[in-house]
Amino acid sequence: MSSPRLKLPVIQNWNCHNCGGCCKQHEIEITVEEKERIEKQRWDLDDSIPAGKPVIEKLGLSPTSKRYRLTHQEDGSCVFLNEQGLCRIHAKFGEPAKPLACQVYPYAFHPAGNDVAVSLRFSCPSVVSNLGERIDRQEPAIRKIVEQVLPRRRKTPPAPRLTSRESVSWPDTLKAVAKLSQFFQSDETPIQIRLLRAISFVELIENSRFETIRGERLEEFLDLIFEATVQELPADLELDPVAPSRLGGIQFRLLAAQYARKDTHAESSRGLGHRIALLQSAMKFAIGKGQIPCLQERFAPVDFSRVEAAFGGLPSESEKLFLRYYRVKIEGLHFLGAAYYDIPFAEGFHHLALMFPAILWIARWIAAGDGRTQLKPEDVNEAMAIADHHHGYSPVFGLPHFRSRVKNLSRSQDIKKLISWYSL
DSSP: OOOOOEEOOSSOBOOOOOOOHHHHHOOOEEOHHHHHHHHHTOGGGOTTSOTTOOSEEEESSOTTOOEEEEOBOTTSOBTTBOTTSOBHHHHHHOGGGSOHHHHHTTEEEEEETTEEEEEEOTTSHHHHTTOSSBGGGOHHHHHHHHHHHSOTTOOOOOOOOSSSSOOOOHHHHHHHHHHHHHTTSSSSOOHHHHHHHHHHHHHHHHTOOOSSOOHHHHHHHHHHHHHHHHHHSOTTOOOOOOOOOHHHHHHHHHHHHHHHOOOOHHHHTTOHHHHHHHHHHHHHHHHTOSBOOOOSTTOOOOBHHHHHSOOOOOOHHHHHHHHHHHHHHHHTTTTSBTTTTTBOHHHHHHHHHHHHHHHHHHHHHHHHHTTOSSOOHHHHHHHHHHHHTTTTTSGGGGSHHHHHHHHHHHHTTHHHHHHHHTTO
């Protein structure tokens, strides 16, 4: 089978800047072949690894288990992360010697019909800051990784569902994705207006039936509802923010808490006491009064009331960041189907739209912890890296209770209220 065409983001730059963040956040599961390759590297004879410390351990309790992962240092970092923030395997044997999971990050590859859509994880600070060479100019290097990721006898998977009850072909699904992306392309429209337009567009799709709307007719339909939402919500519209409902506020705070957690190996290995502490924190987030539980060391003690106060709007640099974020996620299909818990197009965009208020809620927490009542671009950058660590990768976001929470926020119109409320 010929190599698939790569759909690369043209507005995103990236190169690794050796911050070591990915080596401190993720558990790296390796294949049997990778295990054997690393064992042949003889790290037991290397002075940089503490004597007697294994570099690989088995996953699972079954004696026949063939799942393995790299071990961690005391602070939760990968055993191969050195003091300079570099990978020991990479430094000694070159990048191809590293586990595939390490070579892939921060890229994410998703089926797009016969093509492959390339997205990126904004948990990487260099992705957030748009540092490095343009992604579309790095195709040869990216293709080498894709060829390792894709199975040799690859079959095109079915297109993601458009709604919970409707499916269309891959070409028609990609038309809907392309039209959705247009809401985030260059003009002077504020990001919150763009998001409200996109939600209205998705709601019209959710309430439509597509048995006879295919091909050119679908394209005409998408153009029609796109223009209708733009006219309904002009760029100069003065928003009158309305606070979310009481139930919506509870559900949103629980969602924001999930995004603010630091789910690393060091955190998860703390045992029952850690799980009880998380349950207690969830109860406090549901109540939403008093001091916010510090879900990780980064956050300072701050009252919920300080995060809910107005913060003077979004910095202009952060407007540009969110535009790039949404285009990369949408064009990379990083919100639906195989890339996102097999969730349909419409429902998946509601999840993605909620990233905006969730990121701003965390950014306010960071700013308030520093004693400020206005956001800096650095607050939003850091909050995005914290929140996007979970997007599409933390299993809880695909569970029925979490999906139900997002559906409730959508049905009650609270997603729109949250977007406007946290734009203040």
